[in-house]
Structures are given as C-alpha cells and as structure tokens.
Amino acid sequence: MNKFIILAAAFLLAAISLSGCAAVGPASYGPADTKGFGYEETRIEANRYRITYRGSGDMPPELVEDYALKRAGELALQNGYDWFRVIARNTTGEQRGGVGIGAGVGGGSYGRSTGVGVGVSGDLGTIGGRDYFTTRLEVLMGEGDPPEDGDYYYDASDVVTRISSSNAE
Numbered sequence: 001m002n003k004f005i006i007l008a009a010a011f012l013l014a015a016i017s018l019s020g021c022a023a024v025g026p027a028s029y030g031p032a033d034t035k036g037f038g039y040e041e042t043r044i045e046a047n048r049y050r051i052t053y054r055g056s057g058d059m060p061p062e063l064v065e066d067y068a069l070k071r072a073g074e075l076a077l078q079n080g081y082d083w084f085r086v087i088a089r090n091t092t093g094e095q096r097g098g099v100g101i102g103a104g105v106g107g108g109s110y111g112r113s114t115g116v117g118v119g120v121s122g123d124l125g126t127i128g129g130r131d132y133f134t135t136r137l138e139v140l141m142g143e144g145d146p147p148e149d150g151d152y153y154y155d156a157s158d159v160v161t162r163i164s165s166s167n168a169e
Contacts, residue, residue, distance in 0.1 A: 029067050029070065032054065035056075036054050037054050037055065037056040038053070038054065039051060039052065039053045039067065039068065039071040040052045040054075041071065041075060044138070047079075047081065047140060047141045047142065048138065048139070048140050048141070049072070049075055049138070049139050049141070050136065050137070050138050051068050051071050051072055051075070051136070051137045051138075051139065052068070052134065052135070052136050052137075053065075053067045053068035053071060053134065053135050054132070054133075054134045055067070055132060055133045055134070055135075056132070057096075057097070057130030057131070057132060058130055058131060059132075059133065060133075061091055061093060061133040061135075064091065064133040064134065064135045065091055065135045066163045067135075067163070068135040068136075068137050069086075069137070069154065069159055069163060070159060070160055070163040070164065072084050072086070072137055072139045072154070072156075072159070073154065073156040073157070073158075073159035073160040073163075074156075074160055075139075075141070076139075076141045076156035077156050077157060077160065079141065080143065081141035081142055081143055081156060082142065082143050082144060082155070082156060082157075083141070083142055083146045083153045083154060083155055083156055084139045084140065084141045084142070084153070084154050084156055085139065085140050085141075085142075085146070085151055085152070085153045085154070086137050086138070086139055086154070087138050087139065087140050088136075088137065088138035089135070089136070089137050089138075090135070090136045091133060091134070091135045091136075092133070092134050093131055093132065093133045093134075094131075094132055095129040095130065095131055095132070096129065096130060096132055097128060097129050097130050099127050099128055141156075
C-alpha cells in the first residue's frame with residue numbers, strides 16, 4: 001500500500017506541474033489574436049453591429065463585458081454615431097485545460113480454477129483548469145440625442161473614456 005501512496009503523490013505532483021504550463025493570463029484589449037482572444041465584430045445593418053469579445057484564461061466576466069462595451073463605443077465613434085443601445089447581450093463561460101484526477105482500487109483472486117476481480121474508481125476533479133468568458137452584444141447606434149422611449153442608451157465617448165481609464169491595458 002505504501003507504493004500506491006508514493007505513486008499517487010508523484011502523479012498528483014506531475015499533474016500540478018503540467019497544469020502550470022498551460023496557464024494563460026488575461027490578454028490586453030485588442031482585436032482577436034491567433035488564439036481567438038479579443039474582439040470581433042460583424043456589421044448587420046448600417047447602424048447595427050454584433051460584437052463578440054473572448055477573454056483569455058482567468059479574465060473576469062466583468063472585464064470581458066466591459067471590453068465588449070468599449071468596442072461598441074469605438075465602433076459608434078468611428079462611424080459618426082454619438083450613442084448606442086445594447087439590444088441583445090449574452091455572456092457565457094467554460095472551463096478549459098487542466099488535468100483530470102481520478103483514483104482506483106482493484107483486487108483479484110488467483111486460484112487454480114476460478115478468479116474474481118473487484119474494482120472501484122472515482123473522479124476527484126480537475127486541477128489547473130482556467131475559466132474563459134465570452135460576451136456577445138448586438139448594438140444599435142444613433143446620432144444626436146438618444147430617443148426618449150425609456151430604454152437605456154450609452155454615450156459612446158463616455159464609455160470609451162471610462163473603460164479605458166478604469167482597466168489597465
């Protein structure tokens with residue numbers, strides 16, 4: 001049994017070491033890189049865009065949402081608009097990477113004519129996994145004063161300024 005404990009400890013140490021190699025920290029704000037982290041947009045109509053921001057490992061969902069809003073503000077300003085309204089919003093998360101850890105115990109009988117085996121195993125979880133969040137926005141943009149229809153509108157210039165100054169890039 002002592003060999004089993006040593007082997008399990010060695011496996012656990014190796015798993016922790018490998019999970020550290022796969023660590024991806026927060027990416028800086030910008031267009032999607034070769035791994036897909038960053039923003040992408042699609043123009044749906046002249047004043048309507050779909051914006052996706054994919055955060056890298058361990059980037060908090062609030063930061064991912066802020067970066068999607070910042071991109072919406074930039075697009076509004078680049079296209080001569082003053083404000084935008086989010087008409088659809090979705091943030092999803094998933095855990096990727098890491099090493100799955102399990103344990104198993106087995107037994108058997110080695111008799112002359114019969115043999116019986118019993119095994120028990122279990123999943124102990126994942127070590128070193130990273131959380132990845134993606135925010136998708138659909139935004140409608142406009143010029144001048146926003147309509148007074150009760151919906152909430154963002155001032156494009158204000159959003160870009162505030163998110164740029166509140167998040168280190």
